[in-house]
Amino acid sequence: MDMRLTADEVAFRDEFRAWLEPNVPADWPQWREKPLEESFPYLRAWQRKLYDAGWAAVSWPREYGGRGATLMQQSIFWEEMARVEAPPLANALGLGLIGPTIIAHGTPAQKARFIPKILSAEEIWCQGFSEPNAGSDLAALQTEARLAGNHYVVNGQKVWTSYGWVGDWCELVVRTDPAAPKHKGLTVLLVDMKTPGVEVRPLRQMTGESEFNEIFFRDVHVPVENVLGAVNDGWNVAVSTLMHERGAYGARLILTFKRNINRLIELSRTVQRNGRPASQDAILRQKLAQCYAEVEIMRLNQLRAFSRITATGVPGPEGSIQKLFWSELNQRLQQLAQELLGPFGQLAQGDVHAVDRGIWAYGYLRSRGNTIEAGTSEVQRNIIGHFVLGLPRSY
């Protein structure tokens, strides 16, 4: 056990830092307040800059334009990005989830066609998984694809699609064999979002924004060469995408959580409570310390999981608790912010009395979705109970 960075890790950090510091755009703070529709071209340009310098997808193998970075190096990458408050990457799903799935399951022709444009943000990707009647029970999805000569004809509806409004391509899970057991009749298609019959509608969420979309498919033609992996093996392909979703994401969140708890501690010194700074209020001190401890434990759980994967090549049992831990922790952290800020916590961006441009009112509402998206807390507990602890399947 040694928690210090190795020489290789330090070298990786220094190399990236040397590139990042002079290249990170200085005007991001002015852009970040604007709607994503407006700032998206800016984010594409930022990703393109990383791509040109070879930093767009450090986790990918070198032969596909990555750097073959270890999990610790990936963690360092996100830490450095957060440290200089760099803008996010435009093609987040393409880089984080779908690119790796194409690398794992795609044909040489598919890799050559899609991979470079994912890296350069020339083509933005979205993910067509959930449906109105297939959420936690994803394998119950009903969007169907019938083979008609050299193409499939797709009909159905997807929902909760991030980046649907800007997506050029979609990783779409469809049912190709309605007679087979539900996990066995699925196939993954790579769908051009400009194909006739694809209709994208915004889905307005409780925060008021539309991060997600609904997508309708009416007699959409998809050429057979756009099947990813084997026909009727779509469940395995989709699961490999979801594994990426639960893996690397946590490393980025830790920095956000650290920044948030440190900011709350800073605010507690100026917010008044019973005639004194809140930082001197016995009860709020207890709550701030508890939250600080839990954020640190989230970091330690993540590092232990990374070390386990690095040592054994497979995700260890710690990995499965990350999603459950961070999503519930964020709800506690946001509630603590509300408690600390009193009536001002509820004020949204644009109000002259809002604290920190309204991020706490937004964060409180947004965190409600954390225990639902990317696998509900109930599904995470089922996974731990059945797959980690070996209890009988409960569903």
Place this chain on the structure above:
Amino acid sequence: MQFGLNESQQILQDSARQFFAGEYPSSEVRRLLETDTAFDATMWAKLAEQGYTGIIFPEGAGGVGLGLVELILLMEEAGRALLPGPFFSTVALAGALLRTMPPHTATGKYLSAISRGEARATVALVEASGGWDPADTQIAAANGRLTGEKLFVTDAAAAHWLLVVARNGVFLVQADSPGLRVTPMRGIDLTRKVYAVTFENTPAEKLCEVSAVPKALDIATAALCAEMVGGMQRALELTVEYAKTRKQFGKPVGAFQAVQHQVADMYLELESSRSATYYAAWALEENAPDAAAAVSIAKIYTSEASRTVGNRAIQVHGGMGFTWENDLHLFYRRAKASEMAFGDASYHRERLARLVIDGAAIAAQGA
């Protein structure tokens, strides 16, 4: 960065697990808890033979010379077996204090006697105020003698030496000293006995200043967290096994989500406690700047987790979990005593607040 065990740490953990499982089955734990001190000379000799009594002491003093990560691995396995008797008090508490204090003419002699399994010791800290901060101490030595009372002194009746934290230093009192009275307190944990100790003009040898105490208490606290992690691990194993085999409504109770989700939460609480505890031990060993904060974080989380894990374990066991015959209450009892020992979660939240709220403010002012 490697947050995992190396090969020799893995070997130590495996052999400790085998040793404790073989030597301390439930029947042996229950035999010992019925005795006055839970100490057994034959068992103690075996602990010494394994090198466990000297694990963190310098080889020059007859010890094994290993570090605090190794200590917590050993304590975790001891906790999993609910090891009764004065091992924690002697090695992780008094031993940690002797190891931490500035070299004294006699410390080598004490450590070598402990390492060889010939002597046992404990620390007398808490007084009537119930405070775990050495600053709460009222008792003071005068002319090489102590008068006053210490409470919750673990394993005092099995100890040859009591290391007494006083206002003006740490003093060693021999168990056979005049004016020393050791009276059992009826603690909830049957496997680790606690005592009220009174001194009346009792001869005491000064070992060091009080400034050596906080680091030693941090080591003991991390070791206790590790012991709690081991207890939680065992409670989880027993509960998973029970949930798989106990049937109601025609199926294992573990197939019901209301039950399964309790067990999943036990797992989350256990693993999070383990991450926090391992890191605290490493940070202490390396004298990392955040070592004290890391210890408080571990104690905050582990104190509450070990209570919650115990609650869930008993709930899943239903009526069986509430019986004397089932071992869970033995773990549950120890978890409560350990939750309080060296400060409960509230105590450590305040300590952490001083470090990260007040401390950071002071640092910012200085900058």
